[in-house]
Amino acid sequence: MATLDYPLDRPIRRPREWSLSTLFYEWVATVDHKRLGIMYVMSSIVFLVVAGLMATVMRIQLAIPNNHFVAPDTFNRMFTMHGTTMVFLVGMPILAGFANYLVPLMIGTRDMAFPRLNAFGFWIFLFGGLLLYFSYLGGGGLSGAGTAPDVGWFAYSPLTGRAFSRGASTDYWILGILLTGVGSLASAINIIVTTLTMRCPGMTLARMPLFVWMMFLDSYLILVALPPLSACQIMLLADRFLGARFFDTQMGGSAVLWQHFFWFFGHPEVYILIFPGFACVSEIIPVFSRKPIFGRPAMVGAVVAIGFISLGVWAHHMFTVGMTSLSNTFFAASTLIIAIPTGIKLFNWIGTMWGGRIRLATPMLFCLGFLFQFLAAGLTGVMLGVASFDWQLSDSYFVVGHFHFVLVGALLFALFGGMYYWFPKVSGKCLNETLGKWHFWLFAIGFNVTFIPMHFAGFLGMPRRIYTYEAGRGWEIWNLISTIGVPIQIIATALFVANILWTYFKEKEVGDDPWDAWTLEWATTSPPPVYNFEAIPEVRSSRPLWDLKHPEDPDWKYER
Amino acid sequence: MSLDAEPSKPEQHGAGAHPDEGVEMPASSFWPMVMAFGVTLMLGGLVTHYAVSIAGFLIAFRAAYGWWRQVIPHEEHEFVPHRHPYERADPVRVSIRSVANLKAGESRHRVRIPEEIHPYSAGVKGGLAGGLAMAILACLYGQIAHGSIWYPINLLAAGVMPELSRASDVALNQFNAKALMAATVGHGCISILVGMLYAVTLPMFPKRAPLWAGILAPVFWSGLVAASLELINPLLNQRINWPWFVVCQLGFGLVGGFVIARTHHIETMQNWPFAYRAGVESMGLPPPIKPNDGQPPPHGDR
Amino acid sequence: MATATLPPVQQLKQPDKGTVGIICLIMAESALFAIFVVAYLFYIGKSLNGPYPKDILEYPIWASICLLSSSATIVMAERALTRHRMGGFKIWWAITILLGAEFLRQTGIEWYRFIHNLHFTVGTNLFGTTFYMLVGLHASHVIVGLIFLLLVFGVTVSGFPIATQERRVKFLSWYWHFVDAVWIVVFTVVYVIGR
Amino acid sequence: MTKRFRRLLALTLSPAILAGLEERRVGNIFQTVATPGDAVRQSAILVLSIAAGIFLVVATVAAYAIFRFRRRPGDDLTEPPQVYGSTQIEIAWTVIPLLIVFVLIGVTARVVAGVQDHPIPKDAIHATVVGHQWWWEIRYPDYGFTTANELHVPVSEKPGETPTVLRLQSMDVIHSFWVPQLAGKTDVIPNRENVMWIDPRETGIYFGNCAEYCGTQHAGMLLKVIVHQKAEFEAWVASQQQVAAEDASAAAGRATFESLACVNCHAIRDTPAQAGHTGRGKFGPDLTHVASRLTLASGVITNTPEHLREWIRDPQVAKPGNFMPAMQLTEQQIKDVAAYLETLK
Missing domain, CATH: 1.10.287 (Helix Hairpins)
Structure with missing residues (x-):
């Protein structure tokens, strides 16, 4: 929004003529939230494909016992880079991308609060990611052979110390993530400030779309939880470069301290990743059920509750480190309590569908996939929260299955739903429904075939992060089934990419508001102009477009 | 583009120096x-x-x-010059769809259901009364069968205190402050929660709610407990006296259900504007929907 | 439906975006410092070998006075700026910079004594690690603050109309207050509790 | 006791003891045979059944809603009633999970305290398990010997239970001790001693793994707990307490072993290759009774003469990345050393 803080004393620049070079100029130098949002999403999709291919290699390696498809070090690097990439280079930026594109449109403003900071955030995330991947070439220093980090995505000390991780590979992990962290922080501050200060007239907090609410709380969590990660990374960097002793167990340092610090970030991080999924689902389900969200205050309250409780549950990742029984019980209790607001959200989504007229278009299908898989993920999360059960499950394949249910089965499904839902806004064209339905069903089948067996492998004692296993431990069949699911997912993802290309080049334009939706982004053109709205809209309820479409029965009559 | 039929006044909300261009x-x-x-x-x-x-x-x-x-x-x-008018978004059109109403009635089709409930405090009161009745019955059982009112309390506390499961019969009959605290907190919380559940769910059932609350629910609950008690509280499971257990549950259900059913239903305030619910009137808000009479009802017991 | 019946739109009173932004920044910085403070507290008394805090730490009274009083002088500078008294602004601003620089000099002297005279470094023991990292992190924030203060001073002296930037000067002074507040925490933790 | 008799005892005992034991390779966490594992299993079954119940109810309701309220032809002309919510239903579906969570917290508290704060009987067996990259050192401080990778414990039957208390230490990075059929995992952390206990009711060989990622060969850090009848356990202890066997036929191998860098890492008790003060002989597994073990390389290969020779020739083939280098021995040296080690029953 072009509110000027200072008197203008320079002539206003006119935009240049269109050409290829200006096109390049417009993307690289852009500070437009929509272009940055698109670039965020595109680059995280690229990283998603890269990390997905690593997962494929790992699944091939584990398909049969005693496999020699890759060497142990290669495998260890792959799961480290897979996890790090998926969390920091896919999950975090894709949420920044969605928020960047949609938050200003949904609250009826022209841009983010700090457009240049926004651009800086994107570029430093991208360069940080590239620096991390440069480790494959330069991990041993420029002259040495390259190696990527191989310490796992949560990089437990003292494995990351100089004594056990020689060369520079762990340094790449620290520096790359430190940089992307700066980017995430920049975009989080931007989203918070934008939501608090730039809402259009009439858009009270009570009327703000749930998507914006959740992105706002997500940003708050980033703001509180990410600096601790940076702090402990700085400590580790000092250990490795300055000879400090933070995590040096030989000098009396504590190996568990890193875990406390890391998980103080790491657990809110799980919610940081899943909130955007909630955000997409909370917009899509009402529109496709033709009803307002059920229990809206409870929805917001639940996210707020999660946002606060999630800062007090971190040690449930550490039930096996030998804390006292009292600490274990405390963290088990806080973890179990967080299941309640999560459950409320799930019930409210079902409540929204109840009594509606549910249109089973592709975005809605993905949200329904989200519902069932998130239900399963939440329940396995409760199992992990029961400290005693966690002694068996922690660090087993059950955990791998559980968090892939959260991050793929829930988050990725919701994001796919979001992409199908908002693609017409970004491009003016609806993604092909037939291809979309193939994508959904193949992906849902492939996903479940891959990740359900992991839970059983965990029950049978399979630890995570092993590059191979001996025969006869009862794990062969589950691993084989898991691997069989992978090609199905690959085909599904290829269909999605094909769908985007096909739609972009072949499909017809569908107009500004193809889903008959209710939030402000559908009131402008598809794609929106640089300035979003010719005139800043005014709203009187949480569904401004409903009010206009149904003047005989507007929301503002009933909302508080 | 304007969201309103009325022409917009962009200069009011900072659209820039050249609103039209x-x-x-x-x-x-x-x-x-x-x-x-x-x-x-x-x-x-x-x-x-x-x-x-x-x-x-x-x-x-x-x-x-x-x-x-x-x-x-x-x-x-x-x-950035505005787009040419024909490239701009079309104004939002009035939908051809009509909106179905709840059968509750034309003017109130957006209310939440049910519209009348017991006040929430009734749930707490009912839960506490039921819990007290249950505790008295359980202590009575302890006194009659084992000669000590502490016996059932210790058994209940064994659900969270592993050291009690290794205790002898004599120890179970003795006063144990920690066990009393654990049992009171646990029993109290569960009683209040169940009372609350009664208060909000009873109005949803058509008729004979006290019957549901007083008899059927405790019986159902006893069955559920019987199925899972081995896992929840093994010590209690070993030593439980089922007839007495069911009697205690019925005591809770009847007393709690009676206390709740005795209170009057209150009109929910959900279709009131927030300002009214919060007790402050503010300008610019629509007047409250008046379900029955002209005045917003007095503050209910929430 | 006639538009006349539409209720009036609520005009929102929303906070200034710079204000919210700087508060967010300070929140994030606080979270960063909190972890270092926790690490310091956690490692108190856990060093396997000396020197221990009570052996070498001396209360940095003069440095603390300098840094804390700079919070007052920057307020004076701000007040002068709002009243368009440029001379006063420059003087108070310069004093703030000098006080900040004196604080850094005192830290430098302390560190020189530790490192050069006592051979007490970041790798000596856990106390050394947590001490240098916490105090160093704070000192680096003082340095960043000083750079911005100097920048403002430089452009003001060279004739830039700093009065147009009153809002940004205010945010800079908030940041400076934050750095001072952190020093109170650091002082308490390192020099009072830690000894 | 003569040397010859001792050797005979060792030779005959080890295979006899191990022959009757059932191998339990599948570490099913629901087929536990020790109290800590049982306690966990019971809480697990409770949580699993609650979760299954919730899943069934919620998924059924959701599926019913999707089916019942799907859009049908002709629906295009109406919008459904715009219901905002129901505080009563919302409270109900908040209170019910709260009740469930309340029960779960109680059960968790009891099981956690029951396992962690369990009093240790006086006649418990004590063992110290030290994690190394990537093998387990197992010390029996009360019996005065050290072995590796295979933890031998007596069966613990009522009456006269003999639980085993494990003190877990790490030499380098974090590992985790996990034998699923006996107990949940406990991390093995440097500069910190964790304590756990097991009281297996049934004899057998229980398989486990290191469960915390600890570097290149994390996958090759396997673990076995061998549960004996009490008498057999005592016989095993007696045999392990013997000094290293001396066999004249293996003298060449012994000389080679003691003359090479082997002794820098590996100790053989009561020989010149004994563990020294400067860390000598502490880096690799103690080999005093290496031939009595089931496996080599922390469970990666079985302990057969061929495997032993291949292992000495190049340890990086069977377990790439481990810290034992290929010593570039001649074929004859390999044969000699292997022959020597095989006498160390």
């Missing part, structure tokens, strides 16, 4: 990208060569200057 937007800038690149090189030098850091510093420094010049003394903007 275009908008001023923040000017594009390479410097954030260059800055990010410089910072990356600065850190990348740590793992490659210090010369990379120096280059990164110089680049970042130049970018900082460029960025600085762009926002000081004022943020640079560029003028």
Whole structure:
């Protein structure tokens, strides 16, 4: 929004003529939230494909016992880079991308609060990611052979110390993530400030779309939880470069301290990743059920509750480190309590569908996939929260299955739903429904075939992060089934990419508001102009477009 | 574009200096990208060569200057002309769909259901009364069968206190402050929660709610407990006296259900504006929907 | 439906975006410092070998006075700026910079004594690690603050109309207050509790 | 006791003891045979059944809603009633999970305290398990010997239970001790001693793994707990307490072993290759009774003469990345050393 803080004393620049070079100029130098949002999403999709291919290699390696498809070090690097990439280079930026594109449109403003900071955030995330991947070439220093980090995505000390991780590979992990962290922080501050200060007239907090609410709380969590990660990374960097002793167990340092610090970030991080999924689902389900969200205050309250409780549950990742029984019980209790607001959200989504007229278009299908898989993920999360059960499950394949249910089965499904839902806004064209339905069903089948067996492998004692296993431990069949699911997912993802290309080049334009939706982004053109709205809209309820479409029965009559 | 049928007044909400022709937007800038690149090189030098850091510093420094010049003394903007009118968004049209109403009635089709409930305090009161009745019955059982009112309390506390499961019969009959505390907190919380559940769910059942609350629910609950008690509280499971257990449950159900059913239903306030519910009237809000009479009902017991 | 019956739109009173932004920045910085403070507290008394805090730490009274009083002088500078008294602004601003620089000099002297005279470094023991990292992190924030203060001073002296930037000067002074507040925490933790 | 008799005892005992034991390779966490594992299993079954119940109810309701309220032809002309919610239903579906969570917290508290704060009987067996990258050192401080990778414990039957208390230490990075059929995992952390206990009711060989990622060969850090009848356990202890066997036929191998760098890492008790003060002989597994073990390389290969020779020739083939280098021995040296080690029953 072009509110000027200072008197203008320079002539206003006119935009240049269109050409290829200006096109390049417009993307690289852009500070437009929509272009940055698109670039965020595109680059995280690229990283998603890269990390997905690593997962494929790992699944091939584990398909049969005693496999020699890759060497142990290669495998260890792959799961480290897979996890790090998926969390920091896919999950975090894709949420920044969605928020960047949609938050200003949904609250009826022209841009983010700090457009240049926004651009800086994107570029430093991208360069940080590239620096991390440069480790494959330069991990041993420029002259040495390259190696990527191989310490796992949560990089437990003292494995990351100089004594056990020689060369520079762990340094790449620290520096790359430190940089992307700066980017995430920049975009989080931007989203918070934008939501608090730039809402259009009439858009009270009570009327703000749930998507914006959740992105706002997500940003708050980033703001509180990410600096601790940076702090402990700085400590580790000092250990490795300055000879400090933070995590040096030989000098009396504590190996568990890193875990406390890391998980103080790491657990809110799980919610940081899943909130955007909630955000997409909370917009899509009402529109496709033709009803307002059920229990809206409870929805917001639940996210707020999660946002606060999630800062007090971190040690449930550490039930096996030998804390006292009292600490274990405390963290088990806080973890179990967080299941309640999560459950409320799930019930409210079902409540929204109840009594509606549910249109089973592709975005809605993905949200329904989200519902069932998130239900399963939440329940396995409760199992992990029961400290005693966690002694068996922690660090087993059950955990791998559980968090892939959260991050793929829930988050990725919701994001796919979001992409199908908002693609017409970004491009003016609806993604092909037939291809979309193939994508959904193949992906849902492939996903479940891959990740359900992991839970059983965990029950049978399979630890995570092993590059191979001996025969006869009862794990062969589950691993084989898991691997069989992978090609199905690959085909599904290829269909999605094909769908985007096909739609972009072949499909017809569908107009500004193809889903008959209710939030402000559908009131402008598809794609929106640089300035979003010719005139800043005014709203009187949480569904401004409903009010206009149904003047005989507007929301503002009933909302508080 | 305007969301209202009425012509908009963009100058009121800061649309820029040229409302009819275009908008001023923040000017594009390479410097954030260059800055990010410089910072990356600065850190990348740590793992490659210090010369990379120096280059990164110089680049970042130049970018900082460029960025600085762009926002000081004022943020640079560029003028973006409005699109041609026919490229703009169509005004939002009135939907051809009619909106179905709940059968509750024309004017109140957005209320939440059920419209009348017991006050929430009735749930708490009922839960506490039921819990007390249950506790008295259980202690009575302890006194009659084992000669000690502490016996059932210790058994209940064994659900969270593993040391009690190794205790002898004599020890179970004795007063144990920790066990009393654990049992009271546990029993109290569960009683209040169940009472609350009664209060909100009873109005949803058609008729004979006290029957549901007093008899069927405790019986159902007893069955559930019987099925899972081995896992929840093994000690209690070993020593439980089922007839007495069911009697205690019925005591809770009848007393709690009676206390709740005795209170009057209250009108929910959900279709009132927030300002009324909060007790402050504020300007610019629609008047409250008046379900029965002209005045908003007095504050209910929430 | 006639538009006349539409209720009036609520005009929102929303906070200034710079204000919210700087508060967010301070929150994030606080979270960063909190972890270092926790690490310091956690490692108190866990060093396997000396020197221990009570052996070498001396209360940095003069440095603390300098830094804390700079919070007052920057307020004076701000007040002068709002009243368009440029001379007063320059003087108070310069005093703030000098006080900040004196604080850094005192830290430098302390560190020189530790490192050069006592050979007590970041790798000596856990106390050394947590001490240098916490105090160093704070000192680096003082340095960043000083750079910005100097920048403002430089452009003001060279004739830039700093009065147009009153809002940004205010945010800079908030940041400076934050750095001072952190020093109170650092002082308490390192020099009072830690000894 | 003569040397010859001792050797005979060792030779005959080890295979006899191990022959009757059932191998339990599948570490099913629901087929536990020790109290800590049982306690966990019971809480697990409770949580699993609650979760299954919730899943069934919620998924059924959701599926019913999707089916019942799907859009049908002709629905295009109406919008459904715009219901905002129901505080009563919302409270109900908040209170019910709260009740469930309340029960779960109680059960968790009891099981956690029951396992962690369990009093240790006086006649418990004590063992110290030290994690190394990537093998387990197992010390029996009360019996005065050290072995590796295979933890031998007596069966613990009522009456006269003999639980085993494990003190877990790490030499380098974090590992985790996990034998699923006996107990949940406990991390093995440097500069910190964790304590756990097991009281297996049934004899057998229980398989486990290191469960915390600890570097290249994390996958090759396997673990076995061998549960004996009490008498057999005592016989095993007696045999392990013997000094290293001396066999004249293996003298060449012994000389080679003691003359090479082997002794820098590996100790053989009561020989010149004994563990020294300067860390000598502490880096690799103690080999005093290496031939009595089931496996080599922390469970990666079985302990057969061929495997032993291949292992000495190049340890990086069977377990790439481990810290034992290929010593570039001649074929004859390999044969000699292997022959020597095989006498160390």
